[in-house]
Amino acid sequence: MIQIEELKEKVLAGYQLSYEEGVELYHAKDKEALYRAADEIREHFCGNTIDLCSITNAKSGRCPQDCKWCSQSRHYATQVEEYEVVDRKEAVDQALVSASKGVKRHSLVTSGRRVYNKTLDQLIPIYKEIKEKTNLSLCASMGLIDEGQLRRLQEEVGIEHYHCNLETAPSYFPEVVSTHSIEEKIITIKTAQKLGIKVCSGGIIGMGETAEHRVELAATLAKLGVHSIPINILTPVEGTPLEGSEMLPEEDILATFAVFRFMNPKANIRFAGGRIQIKSYQHKALRAGVSAALTGDYLTTTGSKIEDDLRDFQEAGFTIDN
Numbered sequence: 377m378i379q380i381e382e383l384k385e386k387v388l389a390g391y392q393l394s395y396e397e398g399v400e401l402y403h404a405k406d407k408e409a410l411y412r413a414a415d416e417i418r419e420h421f422c423g424n425t426i427d428l429c430s431i432t433n434a435k436s437g438r439c440p441q442d443c444k445w446c447s448q449s450r451h452y453a454t455q456v457e458e459y460e461v462v463d464r465k466e467a468v469d470q471a472l473v474s475a476s477k478g479v480k481r482h483s484l485v486t487s488g489r490r491v492y493n494k495t496l497d498q499l500i501p502i503y504k505e506i507k508e509k510t511n512l513s514l515c516a517s518m519g520l521i522d523e524g525q526l527r528r529l530q531e532e533v534g535i536e537h538y539h540c541n542l543e544t545a546p547s548y549f550p551e552v553v554s555t556h557s558i559e560e561k562i563i564t565i566k567t568a569q570k571l572g573i574k575v576c577s578g579g580i581i582g583m584g585e586t587a588e589h590r591v592e593l594a595a596t597l598a599k600l601g602v603h604s605i606p607i608n609i610l611t612p613v614e615g616t617p618l619e620g621s622e623m624l625p626e627e628d629i630l631a632t633f634a635v636f637r638f639m640n641p642k643a644n645i646r647f648a649g650g651r652i653q654i655k656s657y658q659h660k661a662l663r664a665g666v667s668a669a670l671t672g673d674y675l676t677t678t679g680s681k682i683e684d685d686l687r688d689f690q691e692a693g694f695t696i697d698n
Contacts, residue, residue: 378404384413388420392598393639398591402635407627414634414665421642425697426689427668429515430474434462434499435486441555444617445583445610448487454615461498468505475510477682478696479671482506483515483539489556491518496525503533515539515576520560523567530571538568539576545592548585565600574603578648581632582610582624590632594639605636605643606670609650626657630664637665644668651680662692
């Protein structure tokens with residue numbers, strides 16, 4: 377039988393859990409003990425602060441990739457809004473609102489396999505204006521970006537973080553995407569890290585994967601040394617292959633947060649897409665290892681209002697890291 381307290385003490389002392397130990401933890405019968413231990417690990421390594429970030433959908437739709445969950449794929453008939461590049465004033469205004477409410481970091485996110493230089497030329501001035509008008513730390517999420525483009529973002533606008541989700545376990549990835557590989561994503565992550573850029577990378581749960589797949593993803597991210605791990609809960613989109621997916625039970629979602637914390641003790645385990653679905657027990661997740669949140673609206677779905685998040689997190693005993 378897995379000894380939760382014993383493993384917690386080992387993690388606090390610097391031990392890295394194995395995949396096998398992570399699977400045992402996930403299936404531990406005493407889930408409340410698992411959540412409590414994950415919360416103690418979070419407090420030890422991350423304190424009682426919540427790291428907030430926000431995003432702007434800077435290029436929407438028309439994506440040639442076939443990710444089965446995504447409303448922006450041109451392979452599926454969805455009602456997503458399509459545009460090549462976001463209006464500059466609109467993007468800057470969104471960032472200004474986030475900064476005024478205490479958000480720490482902001483990202484421009486583009487649809488597609490990778491960002492083209494023509495698009496990057498249009499986005500860099502947006503970043504520059506955001507940097508001139510706010511104290512926001514800047515992030516980018518632009519697919520399988522190359523080293524030269526990353527250097528431009530780093531040197532011209534001071535990008536500090538790059539986001540590239542692995543999405544799911546390496547062994548399950550081909551079940552949900554066929555137009556690119558997880559190995560390409562890992563190359564992107566390592567390229568960013570080589571340049572000294574911190575990486576945000578997580579995944580989506582509830583896409584038909586097993587508990588073992590979720591632990592495999594957590595172990596892969598630990599091996600990569602990822603700084604921030606957003607955990608998205610699938611929001612089934614009409615028209616996509618996953619439109620009929622059932623939401624995971626509460627216990628599975630909370631166990632995922634907890635095991636990710638055990639296996640990535642120093643990382644920011646981040647609320648991300650689909651969080652509105654767990655509002656009724658969000659407070660439990662906050663005490664199961666979570667230390668960060670993507671706040672405001674997401675790419676093509678409604679998120680949680682920044683004001684509501686500030687209130688909820690502070691009522692739960694956290695301060696906002698800004």
